[in-house]
Amino acid sequence: MNPHHDHTDTALRVRGIRRVFGSSVAVDSVDLTVSPASFYGLVGPNGAGKSTLIGCAVGLDRPDAGTSSVFGVDVWDNPLEARRQLGVLPDNLALPEYLSGRELLHYWGQLHGIDAEQVKSRAGELLTLFELDGSVEQTLIIDYSTGMRKKIGLAVALLHSPRLLVLDEPFEAVDPVSAITIRRILEQFVHTGGSIIMSSHSMSLVEQLCDTVAIMANGRVAIEGPLDDVRATDTLEDAFIRTVGVPQQGGNLSWLG
Numbered sequence: 653m654n655p656h657h658d659h660t661d662t663a664l665r666v667r668g669i670r671r672v673f674g675s676s677v678a679v680d681s682v683d684l685t686v687s688p689a690s691f692y693g694l695v696g697p698n699g700a701g702k703s704t705l706i707g708c709a710v711g712l713d714r715p716d717a718g719t720s721s722v723f724g725v726d727v728w729d730n731p732l733e734a735r736r737q738l739g740v741l742p743d744n745l746a747l748p749e750y751l752s753g754r755e756l757l758h759y760w761g762q763l764h765g766i767d768a769e770q771v772k773s774r775a776g777e778l779l780t781l782f783e784l785d786g787s788v789e790q791t792l793i794i795d796y797s798t799g800m801r802k803k804i805g806l807a808v809a810l811l812h813s814p815r816l817l818v819l820d821e822p823f824e825a826v827d828p829v830s831a832i833t834i835r836r837i838l839e840q841f842v843h844t845g846g847s848i849i850m851s852s853h854s855m856s857l858v859e860q861l862c863d864t865v866a867i868m869a870n871g872r873v874a875i876e877g878p879l880d881d882v883r884a885t886d887t888l889e890d891a892f893i894r895t896v897g898v899p900q901q902g903g904n905l906s907w908l909g
């Protein structure tokens with residue numbers, strides 16, 4: 653490879669990310685590459701380090717080592733430019749609680765310097781798509797359900813029309829109808845050249861949507877590659893269990909029942 657390659661044609665390039673909390677290593681020397689127009693699935697057991705990795709990859713959390721760039725733009729050296737290309741749905745998204753969904757989108761659009769008329773029409777479309785309009789219109793974010801928060805978070809991530817979406821469990825807590833809507837939006841996004849990396853605990857969703865998969869365990873990427881290579885002749889769930897292992901002995905909670 654050309655040593656002077658600037659990676660502007662790589663949607664997300666993570667190299668050697670390490671994040672330590674006290675004496676515990678949450679993410680250990682992780683490399684990831686998301687190609688343009690690729691739908692990348694990040695799976696792994698609870699506590700594997702997926703959210704921490706995502707936070708470091710998008711510049712929300714500072715890693716102890718490593719680099720991350722979005723279409724060749726380093727998220728730490730040039731955060732504003734990186735964020736223009738990037739839509740993020742983080743874990744435990746902090747939202748301005750005393751705004752309605754529409755107000756939040758208008759506010760976010762202004763922050764991104766999007767033309768007011770465009771913000772208005774995009775916000776209207778997004779609120780309708782995610783069923784956050786109509787009778788919900790006056791509800792403040794503080795009173796949103798978990799699934800509604802997820803949906804407004806996704807709307808925020810999409811509003812400025814980024815080239816790369818980094819989504820931490822976008823389907824978690826959303827109802828089945830909303831899940832179909834989200835799925836359609838994400839599929840269309842990739843179909844039209846956008847790139848996505850998402851974490852998920854739904855092996856079937858990852859199998860249906862993603863072309864590339866990484867299985868994380870104990871802060872490291874245990875296996876990564878095209879979906880068909882990772883699952884080989886089995887299902888992704890089989891590959892997951894094979895990679896991560898199942899405890900040999902489970903408690904039987906003899907006191908229960």
Ligand SMILES: Nc1ncnc2c1ncn2[C@@H]1O[C@H](COP(=O)(O)OP(=O)(O)OP(=O)(O)O)[C@@H](O)[C@H]1O
Pocket residue numbers: 673676677678696697698699700701702703704705
């Ligand atoms: N702010 C923090 N302070 C201390 N430890 C943390 C912090 N954030 C994460 N950790 C630890 O880092 C490890 C990885 O956590 P992380 O949330 O990244 O896992 P995950 O793969 O996203 O898990 P889940 O599937 O349950 O969401 C865990 O051991 C967790 O306890």
